[in-house]
Amino acid sequence: MLKKIELLIGILAFVIALVLFYRQPDLNNTQLVFVALGALVTIYSQRDRIRDFITPPEPTPIIETTCGDRPLNLADQRLHISLTFGAYFTSLLEKEALYTPIPGQLVCAQAASSPIKDPLQYAMWTLIDAKGARILLLAAEGGMGKSTLASKLIRCLYEREDIDMILGDSAKQYLVNPVTGHVDTTQPGYYSAQSFLERISAQLGLVYDATRNDAQHISTIQDRLIDRRAIIVVDNLESVRQSDRIIQILNALVNRRIRAIITTRIATGFDVSQSQMLTIQVKSLTEHVQVRNFMQWHIQQYMHDHPRLHDLAAHLPTNEQISWLIHHSGGIPLLVQVLLSEIARTSWMSAMNRTNLFGQELLDALYFDHWHELSTLSTPGMLARTILEYVNREAHHGDRITYRQLVQLAEDVQQGDILDAALALLHERFLIINNDKTHGNFSIYPSLSDFIQTQLLTE
Amino acid sequence: MTINWDALQQLADTLINHPQGPGGVTALEWQQFDTALLELQQTNDTVGILTLRRICRPLLARDSAWGIEVLRRIDDAAIAAAHKRDDSGELGHLYGARGHNLHREGKHTQALNAFTQSVHYYERVPNARAARKNTYMMALCYRALGDTHTAKRMIDTVLASMDATDDWQDEPLFLQAKFAQDDGKLPQAEQCLRTAIVVLSQRHANTARHADLLANLAEIIGLQARYTEATALFTQSMDILKHFPGQYDRLMARTLSKQATMLVTQRQYSRALKLLDMADDRISRYGRYYEQLWRIELLRSIIYLRQGQFGFSWRKYRVARYYARHHLERKTDTPYYWLLRFWRIVAPRAIHI
Numbered sequence: 001m002l003k004k005i006e007l008l009i010g011i012l013a014f015v016i017a018l019v020l021f022y023r024q025p026d027l028n029n030t031q032l033v034f035v036a037l038g039a040l041v042t043i044y045s046q047r048d049r050i051r052d053f054i055t056p057p058e059p060t061p062i063i064e065t066t067c068g069d070r071p072l073n074l075a076d077q078r079l080h081i082s083l084t085f086g087a088y089f090t091s092l093l094e095k096e097a098l099y100t101p102i103p104g105q106l107v108c109a110q111a112a113s114s115p116i117k118d119p120l121q122y123a124m125w126t127l128i129d130a131k132g133a134r135i136l137l138l139a140a141e142g143g144m145g146k147s148t149l150a151s152k153l154i155r156c157l158y159e160r161e162d163i164d165m166i167l168g169d170s171a172k173q174y175l176v177n178p179v180t181g182h183v184d185t186t187q188p189g190y191y192s193a194q195s196f197l198e199r200i201s202a203q204l205g206l207v208y209d210a211t212r213n214d215a216q217h218i219s220t221i222q223d224r225l226i227d228r229r230a231i232i233v234v235d236n237l238e239s240v241r242q243s244d245r246i247i248q249i250l251n252a253l254v255n256r257r258i259r260a261i262i263t264t265r266i267a268t269g270f271d272v273s274q275s276q277m278l279t280i281q282v283k284s285l286t287e288h289v290q291v292r293n294f295m296q297w298h299i300q301q302y303m304h305d306h307p308r309l310h311d312l313a314a315h316l317p318t319n320e321q322i323s324w325l326i327h328h329s330g331g332i333p334l335l336v337q338v339l340l341s342e343i344a345r346t347s348w349m350s351a352m353n354r355t356n357l358f359g360q361e362l363l364d365a366l367y368f369d370h371w372h373e374l375s376t377l378s379t380p381g382m383l384a385r386t387i388l389e390y391v392n393r394e395a396h397h398g399d400r401i402t403y404r405q406l407v408q409l410a411e412d413v414q415q416g417d418i419l420d421a422a423l424a425l426l427h428e429r430f431l432i433i434n435n436d437k438t439h440g441n442f443s444i445y446p447s448l449s450d451f452i453q454t455q456l457l458t459e
Numbered sequence: 460m461t462i463n464w465d466a467l468q469q470l471a472d473t474l475i476n477h478p479q480g481p482g483g484v485t486a487l488e489w490q491q492f493d494t495a496l497l498e499l500q501q502t503n504d505t506v507g508i509l510t511l512r513r514i515c516r517p518l519l520a521r522d523s524a525w526g527i528e529v530l531r532r533i534d535d536a537a538i539a540a541a542h543k544r545d546d547s548g549e550l551g552h553l554y555g556a557r558g559h560n561l562h563r564e565g566k567h568t569q570a571l572n573a574f575t576q577s578v579h580y581y582e583r584v585p586n587a588r589a590a591r592k593n594t595y596m597m598a599l600c601y602r603a604l605g606d607t608h609t610a611k612r613m614i615d616t617v618l619a620s621m622d623a624t625d626d627w628q629d630e631p632l633f634l635q636a637k638f639a640q641d642d643g644k645l646p647q648a649e650q651c652l653r654t655a656i657v658v659l660s661q662r663h664a665n666t667a668r669h670a671d672l673l674a675n676l677a678e679i680i681g682l683q684a685r686y687t688e689a690t691a692l693f694t695q696s697m698d699i700l701k702h703f704p705g706q707y708d709r710l711m712a713r714t715l716s717k718q719a720t721m722l723v724t725q726r727q728y729s730r731a732l733k734l735l736d737m738a739d740d741r742i743s744r745y746g747r748y749y750e751q752l753w754r755i756e757l758l759r760s761i762i763y764l765r766q767g768q769f770g771f772s773w774r775k776y777r778v779a780r781y782y783a784r785h786h787l788e789r790k791t792d793t794p795y796y797w798l799l800r801f802w803r804i805v806a807p808r809a810i811h812i
Contacts, residue, residue, distance in 0.1 A: 164736065165740070202746055203743070203744060204743055205739070205742065205743030205744065205745075205746055205752050206781075207746065207785065220777075220778065220781055222774075223774040223777055223778040223781075224778055226759075226771050226774055227732065227771065
């Protein structure tokens, strides 16, 4: 805006000078001053373009897809990020082996028509290059890996030192009292554009003043973010009222150094130009080769916690088995992982005979079965449920959930000696993830968290 | 319900020593304080409330915990309980502690009121030593509000009444250093601070107070263009504070800001901005240290001006003005302080405040 004002002043000065010159062809000092002033202001206002013309910025090279593979050391930001985005998202940022690219899983129309064909590399480029889109929209159903992909991109930006600050929020469906721990589910759709602005303001040390309008708040936030390199993350936009308004706010905030990543289940209907927003759809796994590759990666990552996965690796699945897996999981990576853990625990035949459900229904049914099965597995099973409830509760408050804390939890109920057995039950069913084998960094998937919340309300 | 005092004490001890600071334990664990307070208030247990406050004392004595809501409520409840019991000694302490925290927030008028109350109650006890100390804090507040005359008068009264039992002789020396700095007498300020450090080190080396004095000494030495020596002192100060992770974020931010100011004098604008970013990140999320944020934004405005980025400079000045208008007692001082800072940076040995 300031540049435009400067340009207008320059043009105005020129126009006045031209008018004066036309009326009085003999230039005098006043007119010369006007012309000189106009020229100076115009040149000054266009200095960036002139600078780029004389010394064009180097084009951003194609980023390797391994960018973002290294876990982040969040250090001082950890508490802030976990309180903002929850323990699950935080654990993704700190996880060792986070993401495996699966050819064909990401779809991006803009990448297809660019020299950088790979959607992941195109997404990285767009977040880094000055000419890239400033808002990245990751769209997919639950369990597809949106948050995982968002985490990888953020890690990549940190690795390259293109950002030094994470702002934003995860649109929760629950209100959690951070002191009492009480989770209030009576206000779905609580989240709005105003609360988003409040959140960003608080993160920047600004107080949200209800007497000021949105434009004033945005202006102050912009002033606070001058010269900072930040990523604004809006997680789960579909659970927000006034999502269009939030996109407008983001549009106003993003620039060369400030980018935004949105994750949502709804990819369409946003009134933003393609040059400002890049959409990437995360598709389900439909090809055998995709599932086989993903399966190998899953086994390699979780074999330590679920040793029977090793047996699965020893016996390659048949095409029929892979087809069944794709068909019943709907190609949802999370559900594939849950099913693989189930298969490793029982067998292919047992799993295939067990259910004729599909997709999200199958996931919910598996969660239901596992939850009730745990209550039949004597004290280790009950402790396992207690652990899930605890991790779920703490996930909303945001903190690393360490092994020591789980030891304390188990000892409080005089079951410290069966903690490992309880954890083994959870790992075998892919109900808990541990991202730090040394000290522990336990979390659960958001879909399981939703399930547990529902169970606790109905029990 | 029986309150588990041992568990609460253990929790408080954990919070003070946690590597991530007070926020490093789960909210569920913090809930123990909340539950205990509710129980004590419901049973009108004034003794219990004061015991709870005593357990939280080391937390509230440090920078970072003041903004945690449950601790503020414990503090409020403790003051109310002490009033009910007409416990002058306790009220003197509680108001004094509150004054310290308000002073750190930049709410100097409110801090003055708290310290005045504290002195009043300490004089009733009587506890002359504690009253003297809070009178000294009032002098700090008066100086912060620009009333140097009253501040000097008060510190003279304090110094005249100090005796061998006062193990905080470093603090009046610190204020004398500030007065000397205000008058542009930098060598005298340096000498006062060096003496204060020697006095403090005899009993309390490597504490946050020690780190604060080092940072102030570094500032004075930097103003005398002895940059290498000043940088070493800033580093020493930060090294001490790193031993208390999450406990003194405001102090760290202040030290970083002071060092940034010195770098601006040396025309190292990029490094200065980097330090200001670090300082900003330390305190912005607490949402309370607006005076420090005001100073950071003012300095950024000056840096951008010196870099020829007039638009950025104006916008940073605008943010500083926002903080001053909405949160500080210095509602109209922003242009004055901006010019003063700018002058100080351009002519560092000139008279400054």
